[in-house]
Amino acid sequence: MALVAPENTGVRLGVRYAVLLLVAVVFVFPLVFMVISSLKPDHQLLSDTSSLRAFLPVGDISLNNYVAAFERAPIGRFVMNSVLVTVVTVTCSVILCSIAAFSFVYMNWRGRDLLLSVVLATLIIPFETIAIPLLLLVSRLPWMGLEGVTIGWLNTYRVQIIPWIVDALTVFLFVQYFKDLPKELIEAARAEGASWWQIYRRVVMPLSGPVLATAAILKSLKMYNEQYLWPLIVVQDEAHRPIMVGLGYFFQLDVAWGELMAYLSVISVPILAFYLILQRAFIASIASTGVKG
Amino acid sequence: MAARSTLTQSNMAGWGFALPAFALLAVFIILPFFFAFAFSLTDQRLISPNPTRYVGFENYERLLGMNILRIEPARDDAGQIVRDANGDPTYPRVRTFTRNNPDLPHLQGMREWFGWRSGDDRVVVLARDVLFMKSLVNTLTFVIAIVPLQGGGALLLALLINQRLRGINAFRAIYFMPVVISIVVVSLLWRFIYDGNDGVLNNILHGLTLGAFQPIDWLGRTDTALASIIVMSAWQAVGFHMVIWLAGLQTISPTYYEVATIEGANKWQTFRYITWPGLRNTAVLVFIVITIQAFALFAQIDVMTNGGPLDSTQTLVFQAIERGYGKQDISGGSTIAVILFFVVLAISLVQRYLTRERT
Numbered sequence: 001m002a003l004v005a006p007e008n009t010g011v012r013l014g015v016r017y018a019v020l021l022l023v024a025v026v027f028v029f030p031l032v033f034m035v036i037s038s039l040k041p042d043h044q045l046l047s048d049t050s051s052l053r054a055f056l057p058v059g060d061i062s063l064n065n066y067v068a069a070f071e072r073a074p075i076g077r078f079v080m081n082s083v084l085v086t087v088v089t090v091t092c093s094v095i096l097c098s099i100a101a102f103s104f105v106y107m108n109w110r111g112r113d114l115l116l117s118v119v120l121a122t123l124i125i126p127f128e129t130i131a132i133p134l135l136l137l138v139s140r141l142p143w144m145g146l147e148g149v150t151i152g153w154l155n156t157y158r159v160q161i162i163p164w165i166v167d168a169l170t171v172f173l174f175v176q177y178f179k180d181l182p183k184e185l186i187e188a189a190r191a192e193g194a195s196w197w198q199i200y201r202r203v204v205m206p207l208s209g210p211v212l213a214t215a216a217i218l219k220s221l222k223m224y225n226e227q228y229l230w231p232l233i234v235v236q237d238e239a240h241r242p243i244m245v246g247l248g249y250f251f252q253l254d255v256a257w258g259e260l261m262a263y264l265s266v267i268s269v270p271i272l273a274f275y276l277i278l279q280r281a282f283i284a285s286i287a288s289t290g291v292k293g
Numbered sequence: 294m295a296a297r298s299t300l301t302q303s304n305m306a307g308w309g310f311a312l313p314a315f316a317l318l319a320v321f322i323i324l325p326f327f328f329a330f331a332f333s334l335t336d337q338r339l340i341s342p343n344p345t346r347y348v349g350f351e352n353y354e355r356l357l358g359m360n361i362l363r364i365e366p367a368r369d370d371a372g373q374i375v376r377d378a379n380g381d382p383t384y385p386r387v388r389t390f391t392r393n394n395p396d397l398p399h400l401q402g403m404r405e406w407f408g409w410r411s412g413d414d415r416v417v418v419l420a421r422d423v424l425f426m427k428s429l430v431n432t433l434t435f436v437i438a439i440v441p442l443q444g445g446g447a448l449l450l451a452l453l454i455n456q457r458l459r460g461i462n463a464f465r466a467i468y469f470m471p472v473v474i475s476i477v478v479v480s481l482l483w484r485f486i487y488d489g490n491d492g493v494l495n496n497i498l499h500g501l502t503l504g505a506f507q508p509i510d511w512l513g514r515t516d517t518a519l520a521s522i523i524v525m526s527a528w529q530a531v532g533f534h535m536v537i538w539l540a541g542l543q544t545i546s547p548t549y550y551e552v553a554t555i556e557g558a559n560k561w562q563t564f565r566y567i568t569w570p571g572l573r574n575t576a577v578l579v580f581i582v583i584t585i586q587a588f589a590l591f592a593q594i595d596v597m598t599n600g601g602p603l604d605s606t607q608t609l610v611f612q613a614i615e616r617g618y619g620k621q622d623i624s625g626g627s628t629i630a631v632i633l634f635f636v637v638l639a640i641s642l643v644q645r646y647l648t649r650e651r652t
Contacts, residue, residue: 016458023453024467027532030482031470033493037485046491054493100314109307115315122322124641128589128610129634132617132626133328134321136339163321166314196306225475228592229610233618244477251481251596264478275473279466282473286533287540 029055035269038065038261045258065262069250072259074238075266078246082267085160085242086223092165094215098208100166101174102200106186116175123168128229134163135233155237160230164223170215173288177211178204214285217278224271243267329634332627339621352628358421360400362390366413374413384415391419425629428600428607435523435608436587436640443527444579447534448572452564454535455542465539469532476529480596483525487511487597512598515605522593522606530586534579541575542568581641588637609633 032055037045039061048054069075103109104116138153153159181204189199205212228244235241244267250260275282333352337345366382367375374382387405390397400419406426408417420426454465471479486493489510498506511521545568553563591610594600600607600615609629617626 020464024464027468027470030486034482049491049493050496096314100311103307103310107307108302109304112307115311119318125322125326126585126589128591129630130322130325130329132613132623132630133325133332136623137325166317228477244475247477264481268474268478271473283469283536286536
């Protein structure tokens with residue numbers, strides 16, 4: 001902001017910035033430590049923790065840890081799995097949830113208000129309380145594949161994708177946004193004989209950029225960052241394992257700290273960079289979950 | 294709810310649009326939710342050769358069963374209390390009451406949870422599942438500590454960021470950074486920071502106190518492990534709620550603040566009578582969201598401590614997964630999940646009541 005309040009001058013201004021800076025250090029130092037440590041051999045990494053050198057790229061700096069980490073575990077595979085699961089889930093999610101929200105807000109049909117209440121009521125169910133019964137359910141669900149009907153969804157991509165597509169929060173975000181769009185637009189299109197599908201595609205979606213961004217960002221963070229408990233219990237094979245579960249390779253027996261820090265950097269730095277570039281959109285999307293809540 | 298419009302009824306199309314999303318929600322959230330209740334009344338296992346049986350409330354009884362036992366001190370033949378070297382009375386072992394004691398069949402299989410002295414007697418609280426009780430208490434401790442820490446901390450950060458200063462957006466961006474890092478990554482990173490030997494935290498404290506600070510194995514001690522996880526969890530998520538508070542702060546009309554300045558209100562009065570009432574709805578949302586998330590505590594435990602040391606970081610979800618998945622005891626895991634759900638529901642209702650709009 002360009003405007004500076006008049007009381008913020010001289011010493012007071014200095015104190016304010018000092019406080020802001022100190023708090024910033026608290027939030028940044030572990031992340032700096034992670035990236036810096038990933039460049040150091042284990043023995044130096046451990047001895048450096050006793051001084052500020054822990055936060056400086058000094059001494060024996062190399063990418064050796066990255067090479068070793070990629071040799072220890074199929075990291076490329078894990079990253080690909082996570083990206084695939086994230087992209088497919090997020091795409092399906094914004095499509096299905098926006099279509100449902102469109103129907104809840106603009107269309108008149110019997111049972112609509114009841115169904116919307118049921119959807120919103122599921123906001124209070126933490127995933128952790130349904131994980132165990134869901135595990136049993138997916139272990140017995142059939143699937144129609146190329147090789148015919150098979151039973152059980154364990155160790156697949158679909159078990160990581162399909163249960164996560166629809167959630168109440170995403171529907172809620174679209175409902176809130178659609179309610180604020182001018183109704184006249186939809187009614188005018190309707191009067192001109194446009195079908196519901198055309199109104200959704202041609203009228204509502206082109207106006208929905210902000211909410212699409214919000215829903216996609218929140219869902220991506222959830223799918224990429226927070227998929228730990230669920231894949232831990234439904235994916236045992238390496239071929240389908242996502243990144244957070246793949247971390248197990250690095251801390252099970254004796255921890256190779258340098259390699260671990262390299263892996264942590266590989267999976268976190270891209271998303272940090274993504275965030276810093278799209279910072280306003282990220283923060284706006286979080287803020288929008290709060291208004292009217 | 295959408296306002297009734299002039300549009301005509303379109304039942305088929307309406308259902309058709311809502312159905313794909315609703316069907317997925319019904320199969321993967323609503324159905325397992327009711328399954329959890331159903332399984333908790335059976336002996337369902339993930340894989341079992343025997344058919345599933347209905348067992349009523351046996352699973353709940355096994356988790357929640359408690360009793361209080363008053364133990365009289367041991368007496369010698371003369372009726373005198375037998376005392377140890379310190380002069381304290383000695384007591385018969387708890388297991389003499391809870392193992393194959395024909396007079397006390399209802400205590401069979403219970404174990405000591407905690408106890409205290411009462412006169413010469415010793416009072417012991419017995420629990421059928423001490424591990425479950427510990428995880429319940431740990432989870433509640435986590436929630437009670439993290440709600441004010443994270444919610445209040447986020448409000449302080451929001452007030453700090455809500456100043457008109459050059460470059461303030463950069464600080465906001467920095468405070469928010471840990472939110473986009475996975476809690477799994479953060480947990481592993483902080484395992485190193487909390488390390489007892491080469492940990493960064495010990496070294497920082499050592500430096501700040503000019504060497505007076507003795508290193509602590511933060512995650513290895515029963516009295517610091519849970520607190521360490523609380524602080525780390527708040528650190529990771531506080532930026533999220535800072536943004537929610539900021540959005541709330543920005544809905545308060547500047548006119549109120551101008552009036553307060555004219556009336557000569559000090560900073561605390563301004564906060565107490567203008568800012569805080571304006572944040573009422575935001576406060577309800579922030580506290581409910583943090584509470585529900587806090588009850589779900591799992592990844593930090595799984596990555597950092599595995600429930601230890603000495604069960605001091607066991608949590609409800611960790612136990613639900615350990616039993617439901619680890620031991621393939623679907624019914625046991627489901628029962629814990631149902632109890633967890635009712636605790637979350639009760640606390641949400643209480644919070645909603647306490648922060649209700651007073652008219």
